[in-house]
Amino acid sequence: MSAKLEASFFEKIKKLLQEAQANAVKQVNSIMVSTYFEMGRQLVEQEQNGNHEAEYGAYIISELSRRLTEEFGKGYSKRNLELIRKFYITYKNAKSPISQSLSWTHYIQLMRISDENERNYYQHEAETNHWSVRELDRQINSGLFQRLAYSGTKKAGKPQGEADKQFLNYPLQAIKDPYVLEFLNLEDRYTYSESQLEQAIIDKLEHFLLELGKGFTFVGRQVRFTFDEEHFRIDLVFYNRLLRSFVLIDLKIGKLKHQDLGQMQMYVNYYDRYVKTADEMPTIGIILCKDKKDAMVEITLPKDNKQIFASKYLLYLPKEEELKKLIEQE
Structure with missing residues (x-):
């Protein structure tokens, strides 16, 4: 077997393993996002079935955090459980369903956005363009949605309310x-x-x-x-x-x-x-x-x-x- 053939064979195996690793990460992300959404649903339903006072909701979060940390280790702080609860509330009736191709960290960034149209835009762009979490964070911080909406409305002479519907009308x-x-x-x-x-x-x-x-x-x-x-x-x-x-x-x-x-x-x-x-x-x-x-x-x-x-x-x-x-x- 020639050295050239060996190099080619190695690259094929390397590519195969890299693709397997990438697919494994995607599957883990998909399962995590789906699991957190279901956890959020059950948290909210438990609150609704119990005492409706705010203190009861805080108690559930605190006690669940303590028990899950004892059982599974790090990753279940009160802050994270609060985000999981917010995740369900944000996306249970959303126009854009949760995407299996985005990670939990992507959704933490997206939940910073209160306006649904703006959030849907960034979610769609992150999914379509395979944005990393870092790139998504930069685009949000640079006001991409507002800049495009403003530019499109001004140049096309459209009412502000219609600007986000046809965002990239080239x-x-x-x-x-x-x-x-x-x-x-x-x-x-x-x-x-x-x-x-x-x-x-x-x-x-x-x-x-x-x-x-x-x-x-x-x-x-x-x-x-x-x-x-x-x-x-x-x-x-x-x-x-x-x-x-x-x-x-x-x-x-x-x-x-x-x-x-x-x-x-x-x-x-x-x-x-x-x-x-x-x-x-x-x-x-x-x-x-x-x-x-x-x-x-x-x-x-x-x-x-x-x-x-x-x-x-x-x-x-x-x-x-x-x-x-x-x-x-x-």
Whole structure:
């Protein structure tokens, strides 16, 4: 048997075991989630069958925690049993049933969200995109739901109540405002250039693709094109397979100017006329800037604009109150 064949054989066995381990973890997670839901149901029913005073519910949690810890060891603290009870109450009549592909730790994060529509959105995205607990936590903390709902409502002119029903009605509701780039580790007060911002994005490209959203693939940086013997460069070029269109990104660390919008319009026109194929959708242009005024953007761009967008970027995870204030200011 050759060394090459041995290596191939080893990789097959290794892959087989890795898949078995992954499936075992999924099964354990599924059983745990189902068991905790049933435990929560029985806890609530026991409370309802007994004394309805709050002290009785607290007594059940405390006594059950003590006995389960004696029998099974760690993992059954009063806090955890309270979460299990809350899990049942939260999901017993939920529009989105519990998913067997998400772990108990995922659900601990999801139960932080009181609004059901928002919680359903994050649950669906975590399940569809295989988000880790860490990624789910980041998306919640960065206000992804609010940013997309706000951007989609504003750009599409839809009533606020309808924004979450067709969250990603591409392309209008695929563009966020603001984008949160805390993973770049660029201090907000630090003086940096546009080339440094670009390099930081390239260094953290995987994180940036997650922040951009669904379907994005990286095409190139400083992509050059020429006409009338003049050379032009686009900071970042992506392609979105869901939109079936190119997405051009220009980075601006200063205040957005109307000339920047005109420049992006030229970039988009060039791609529409000379790069995209007939079966592809129109090119999207995003100017990612530190500061912008929506009035100037609306006056500069055509009323029926569906291709060029200006979005702020933040270099830190905003607090909920801060994000709400930012959206209200916009």
